[in-house]
Amino acid sequence: MNIDDLVAMLAEHRWVAACALVIGAIVRVLKSDSPLPEWLHVSKERRPWLAMALGIVAGVLEAIAGGTPWARALAEGLAAALLAIAGHEVVIEKARGGKEIPIPLARKRDDEAPDIPKGSA
Numbered sequence: 001m002n003i004d005d006l007v008a009m010l011a012e013h014r015w016v017a018a019c020a021l022v023i024g025a026i027v028r029v030l031k032s033d034s035p036l037p038e039w040l041h042v043s044k045e046r047r048p049w050l051a052m053a054l055g056i057v058a059g060v061l062e063a064i065a066g067g068t069p070w071a072r073a074l075a076e077g078l079a080a081a082l083l084a085i086a087g088h089e090v091v092i093e094k095a096r097g098g099k100e101i102p103i104p105l106a107r108k109r110d111d112e113a114p115d116i117p118k119g120s121a
Contacts, residue, residue: 019058019080023051024087033100048085055081 009018027050028034030042042050059077062068068076092100 015058015062016076016080016083019055019077020083020087023054023058023080023084026054027051027084027088028100031100051081051084052078053081055079055084 006018006021009015009021027042027047029036030040030050031047032038032041032043034041055077056074057077058080059073059075062076063070063073092098
């Protein structure tokens with residue numbers, strides 16, 4: 001996903017699609033192979049619930065920010081969560097055979113000291 005695509009969706013008020021991309025990205029970053037601390041990792045069983053909760057939060061924020069009626073905002077938030085889950089099932093589970101899209105790790109700058117393996121000094 002390119003950040004320009006997300007900005008275009010937001011500019012065109014395509015909230016469900018934009019929220020689905022953001023929810024999917026958040027869930028992806030919180031998987032166990034991410035460089036985040038272990039306490040931030042979310043187990044496989046809890047990821048759909050996290051996506052649903054994030055979708056509801058998106059709906060509530062839309063209702064607060066845009067004056068959308070609560071029922072519609074929650075429905076759109078749930079739709080965004082379901083779209084994120086469905087996207088994962090189609091793209092990751094089916095098309096990529098369960099292989100996750102890798103998270104690019106931060107690159108070291110040239111002026112940083114190299115890592116020294118443990119026990120080698």
